[in-house]
Amino acid sequence: MMRTFDYQRVFTVEDALAALRHPESAFIAGGTELVNWLKEGIESPARLIDITGLPLDGITVEDGVLRIGALARMSDVAAHPVVADRFPVLAQSLLRAASPQLRNMATIGGNLMQRTRCPYFRADYALPCNKRVPGSGCAAHTGDTGSAAIFGWIPECVATQPSDLAVALAALDATVVVHGADGAREIRATEFHRLPDPDPAAHNELRPGELITSVEVPDGLDARRSHYLKVRERVSYEFAVVSAAAAVCLDGTLITEARLALGGVAHRPWRLWAAEEALAGLDIHDESALRAAVEWSFGDARPLPDNEYKVVLAQRAAVRALQEAAA
Numbered sequence: 001m002m003r004t005f006d007y008q009r010v011f012t013v014e015d016a017l018a019a020l021r022h023p024e025s026a027f028i029a030g031g032t033e034l035v036n037w038l039k040e041g042i043e044s045p046a047r048l049i050d051i052t053g054l055p056l057d058g059i060t061v062e063d064g065v066l067r068i069g070a071l072a073r074m075s076d077v078a079a080h081p082v083v084a085d086r087f088p089v090l091a092q093s094l095l096r097a098a099s100p101q102l103r104n105m106a107t108i109g110g111n112l113m114q115r116t117r118c119p120y121f122r123a124d125y126a127l128p129c130n131k132r133v134p135g136s137g138c139a140a141h142t143g144d145t146g147s148a149a150i151f152g153w154i155p156e157c158v159a160t161q162p163s164d165l166a167v168a169l170a171a172l173d174a175t176v177v178v179h180g181a182d183g184a185r186e187i188r189a190t191e192f193h194r195l196p197d198p199d200p201a202a203h204n205e206l207r208p209g210e211l212i213t214s215v216e217v218p219d220g221l222d223a224r225r226s227h228y229l230k231v232r233e234r235v236s237y238e239f240a241v242v243s244a245a246a247a248v249c250l251d252g253t254l255i256t257e258a259r260l261a262l263g264g265v266a267h268r269p270w271r272l273w274a275a276e277e278a279l280a281g282l283d284i285h286d287e288s289a290l291r292a293a294v295e296w297s298f299g300d301a302r303p304l305p306d307n308e309y310k311v312v313l314a315q316r317a318a319v320r321a322l323q324e325a326a327a
């Protein structure tokens, strides 16, 4: 059945926020996710608010902070000389996502707002999925768990978060800046996506009526020594099975500080806090010590029947990402 909707284009943040107060409204940016949701029946807004005319596509470095406007296109951000030179993990996470055509349309804000690729959430026919129909159950938990989470899941939802960029932002301690009726607020990139407990239907911390306006990344020394490693079933145009974002500071060959985040393993980018502590002082060439340090973060891994392989794969990806970042 064809569903009609109204369409409105806005050119200021104030107008965007006012338009969103209209019942059943949704922002549309590049449309590469939202249009799929309309076709699949995941969303059916009565009004689309086109935000591509907002002046939010700038990329600047000022006072030690890289600011990327929420409307900047993925391909423009990846190609920006400052991002490519000083934040390689960001450029790599973007270039390894989707296809060139999608990256030319898709925006940074839209990328963070994408929803899980869990096959039960995206199924063409109705399957129990608490994210798609709250309260309906989780067919994935007792079904094919090959792509499911190994950290932070509950029986009501075992889905993973698919944005590559989000993993890189989490490793760099970035913040997501949002605007709403009460003004601006900042959300840490490590906390922007929500774990399923207590509400498996929720995807992220954005409140109704809010707009993402930018992401901010500290321009630290370790951002230069950074790397994004994406393991996927084919070399391009595929979501991560597992991914790792690493940033390191070195004194000679000794690690003084390391930051590590994993993708494809949880509802949110998964920071390896315990591993980061254990890595300080290690020699970057001592691979067995790096492996042992990374394992510190896997004490609370809970693989499901079909995804035990993710534990080993994620550990190896984290070690390799560290080595590549330092190289």
Ligand SMILES: Cc1cc2nc3c(=O)[nH]c(=O)nc-3n(C[C@H](O)[C@H](O)[C@H](O)COP(=O)(O)OP(=O)(O)OC[C@H]3O[C@@H](n4cnc5c(N)ncnc54)[C@H](O)[C@@H]3O)c2cc1C
Binding pocket: 026, 027, 028, 029, 030, 031, 032, 033, 034, 035, 036, 070, 071, 096, 097, 098, 099, 102, 105, 106, 107, 108, 109, 110, 111, 112, 113, 114, 162, 163, 164, 165, 210, 211, 212, 213, 237, 238, 239, 240
């Ligand atoms: C075939 C395919 C393969 C893909 N592969 C990958 C991949 O490998 N890695 C990866 O990371 N991504 C991948 N993606 C996802 C892709 O990156 C996203 O579709 C894209 O980034 C979404 O951006 P958009 O501007 O098109 O968002 P839209 O589709 O316009 O919007 C998506 C959602 O975000 C909301 N939104 C958009 N902008 C804002 C804002 N500023 N503030 C608040 N809400 C906002 C919209 O209301 C909507 O809910 C893939 C997508 C497809 C279709």
